[in-house]
Amino acid sequence: MFKKICGLVIALGLVVVPALQVSAMSLIATEKQYYTVQLRSDEKTLNYVKIIFENNSSSDELKSYTFSTPKGLKISNVGAQQVLAKPKSGSICKTYETIDQWRDRQTYFYNNYSAAQIQQEYERGKKCLEYETTGEYDEDFDYDGNMSSSYNYYYYSYYQKPDEKFNYSDLTIQENGSDYTVELEKPVKPKKQAAILVSFVGEGVISNFLGYYSYEHKTLVSKQMVSKATVAINFDEGMYSREAKQKRTVETSGSSEYGIKSGVSADANYQSDSTDDIWGSIGQGGTYVKTQSNLMPGDVMRVRGVFAESPWQLFLKEIAITGLVLAVLAIGSVIGYRWYRKNHPKVEKKMLEKSVSTFSNPGSMLVDPGTVSHGRAVTVTLVSLVIFGVTTLLIGSMVALITRSNIGSYIVVILGIVLGLYTLVILPIAYIFNRDRRAVFKWALTQSVGLLTLLLIVVLIVMITSGSTSNGYVDGPMYNN
Secondary structure (H helix, E strand, O other), X not given: OHHHHHHHHHHHHHHHHHHHHHHHHOOOOOEEEEEEEEEOOOOEEEEEEEEEEEOOOOOOOEEEEEEEOOOOOEEEEEEEEEEXXXXXXXXXXXXXXXXXXXXXXXXXXXXXXXXXXXXXXXXXXXXXXXEEEOOOOOOOOOOOOOOOOOHHHHHOOHHHOOOOOEEEEEOEEEEEEOEEEEEEEEEEOOOOEEEEEEEEEEEOOEEEEOOEEEEEEEOXXXXXXXXXXXXXXXXXXXXXXXXXXXXXXXXXXXXXXOOOEEOOOOOOOEOOHHHHHHHHHOOOOOOEEEEEEEEOOOEEEEEEEEEEXXXXXXXXXXXXXXXXXXXXXXXXXXXXXXXXXXXXXXXXXXXXXXXXXXXXXXXXXXXXXXXXXXXXXXXXXXXXXXXXXXXXXHHHHHHHHOOOOHHHHHHHHHHHHHHHHHHHHHHXXXXXXXXXXXXXXXXXXXXXXXXXXXXXHHHHHHHHHHOOOOOOOOOOOOOOO
């Protein structure tokens, strides 16, 4: 019996150990993803994805690549191309330039040279136009290190690098619910790199409310460890945007009930200058470029932000909150005033005598500070602080609209300081030392409204003339974005 138990334990150990090894291998980052996303005003997104991955196997060729769409993202018009680096050139020249082509390149004229001397100079300086190549494509090509999205590409002076050219092969895509499997035209040999270009139209990313667009872009879900994901966000011309935010979440790719069906059919390899341009620009040059490192299998990088058809619409939330706060304060002030009047009825006075007394003796408007109660002074100060806080909140929202205009910001800040000092210092002093408190309150209210009106006018003028917040990009949840 003891031997049977030992045998069972050993058998379980042999099963568990390989499983642990496979799990550990899956955490070795061998994939990078680069995105260029155009957000449109029709609530669709145009996506170009550059995926560079490696065959982790030590013996088997990799014949397909599978990715999944995250929850909430619906894609259509899916296409995929495999990027194949042209084969390396050998040392044997296959085609030389002609002697006429050689002459056209010369800056020195050989008018006094004989035909034999010219032929000798041509043989010495002729240029090779085509070298003999080895293989159908360069299977050892480092796609990540030689891409414009790579840091080393720029670090080592891109202008000194040769202009690498690629061939592209349209791939067959098989769809199974949220899973997409790309059949590679050229299988990837063990421990070698491969690259594919995936393009699609996305929906469910953008929401629109009265010209205020909010978006949440999600990266594709990979079954491999992704060492880096870079997303470049762009907007349509004439749209305005705010700084994007990113976070990493875990998505569980739901297996589909649908059967496998064929997607785009594969064609022969081809060269395309337009695809070269797209391939080289993916993952860079966006209005906002966000990068997330070390995405585990199943992780999704999310990039959130807003854009709008006009600058002020970008701050609808802040404006609504400010308006709500002001409305609550106004309602509270009315209720408080009525409660105060209910408990402190007005005392009838002879306004004519008061006016004559005030005109004949201006000093009568002042009272002895010692007769002012501490409660009254504290109450007035607290009310002034509340007014100052609300004013600061409003000014902060307005300043956010013109953060790219230094002069406008200075004007707004100065007006804000003046208004703040006025409500915090001048109003309490005038209220405490003046006998006619109602007149002081009306005067203070008039001045506050005047300053706020001036502030709003300045902000609107600066906002309209500065054209701030990322204008002129094609990106985001809008077309006519």
